[in-house]
Amino acid sequence: MQAESHLQHREIAEAASIIASSRYVVAMTGAGMSVESGIPTFRGRDGLWTRYGQPKMDGFKRFNDDPAGWWERNLNRDIDAHIIELRDALVAAKPHAGHHALVQLEQAGALNHVITQNIDGLDSRAGLRNLIEIHGNRSRLRCLGCGERQSLGDFVPTEPPDPCQRCGGVIKFDTVMFGEPIPKDTMAAARAEIDQADCILAIGTSASVRPASGLLWIARSQGATLIEINPHETSLTSICDVVVRAEAGDALNRLASFW
Numbered sequence: 001m002q003a004e005s006h007l008q009h010r011e012i013a014e015a016a017s018i019i020a021s022s023r024y025v026v027a028m029t030g031a032g033m034s035v036e037s038g039i040p041t042f043r044g045r046d047g048l049w050t051r052y053g054q055p056k057m058d059g060f061k062r063f064n065d066d067p068a069g070w071w072e073r074n075l076n077r078d079i080d081a082h083i084i085e086l087r088d089a090l091v092a093a094k095p096h097a098g099h100h101a102l103v104q105l106e107q108a109g110a111l112n113h114v115i116t117q118n119i120d121g122l123d124s125r126a127g128l129r130n131l132i133e134i135h136g137n138r139s140r141l142r143c144l145g146c147g148e149r150q151s152l153g154d155f156v157p158t159e160p161p162d163p164c165q166r167c168g169g170v171i172k173f174d175t176v177m178f179g180e181p182i183p184k185d186t187m188a189a190a191r192a193e194i195d196q197a198d199c200i201l202a203i204g205t206s207a208s209v210r211p212a213s214g215l216l217w218i219a220r221s222q223g224a225t226l227i228e229i230n231p232h233e234t235s236l237t238s239i240c241d242v243v244v245r246a247e248a249g250d251a252l253n254r255l256a257s258f259w
């Protein structure tokens with residue numbers, strides 16, 4: 001065990017040195033970033049999709065075909081078991097040391113922006129300011145017509161929301177559904193961060209869901225240095241410059257201790 005932690009220490013020290021000498025550092029986080037807050041991943045050994053099966057890819061089409069029916073079905077609790085498990089974990093979750101370490105790196109000027117694929121809102125609850133939630137946020141509604149977003153706070157809708165007051169459009173949860181394009185403004189903002197970045201931290205993501213994960217390969221093709229923080233190998237590992245085989249909380253805590 002001692003040898004392994006020494007190895008991680010060397011990798012973390014190398015990551016810290018790369019970050020310190022980089023001009024613009026962007027982190028892309030995935031479900032692994034929230035595991036230590038009690039939220040399951042989607043893939044891998046204990047993943048939700050591994051245990052319940054990957055949901056059908058036509059969620060957005062089914063919503064669009066019958067928004068009122070979708071809201072009726074999703075507002076009561078006789079919904080899929082994996083949704084109940086995920087919802088219960090999301091309600092109980094709090095930011096962990098890894099989220100606070102990202103805030104510390106941001107405040108130290110070592111981290112310029114975070115693009116998270118997570119919808120749990122833990123990054124902003126930890127105090128992160130420069131954040132793009134590329135798959136949306138579970139506690140927000142979004143109008144499909146004009147893109148207007150409104151925060152729900154802790155409120156969980158019990159009725160289908162009225163049409164958008166601004167444009168009369170259909171309102172849905174901000175969370176990007178399977179088959180739903182990532183909102184243009186969000187994708188443009190994320191791509192602008194990637195285009196500025198000369199260093200990318202890929203934290204807790206299997207890097208398997210496009211177009212979000214495709215940004216990692218684009219960053220690489222544009223010359224960015226890639227640092228992966230993940231206890232397991234991913235499809236990104238082979239093109240990473242530094243690989244920290246550790247859990248996000250521990251690795252980020254030790255990384256932040258260099259600032």
Ligand code: APR
Nearest residue numbers: 030031032035041042043117204205206207209232247248
């Ligand atoms: N710390 C860091 N990484 C971890 C930890 C941990 N404690 N535990 C697990 N991981 C890693 C796993 O090894 C895996 O590579 O987190 C990753 C989780 O992968 P996924 O479950 O595929 O999550 P993610 O990459 O975020 O999925 C992307 O898929 O279903 C959609 O919209 C959903 O945003 C999600 C997207």
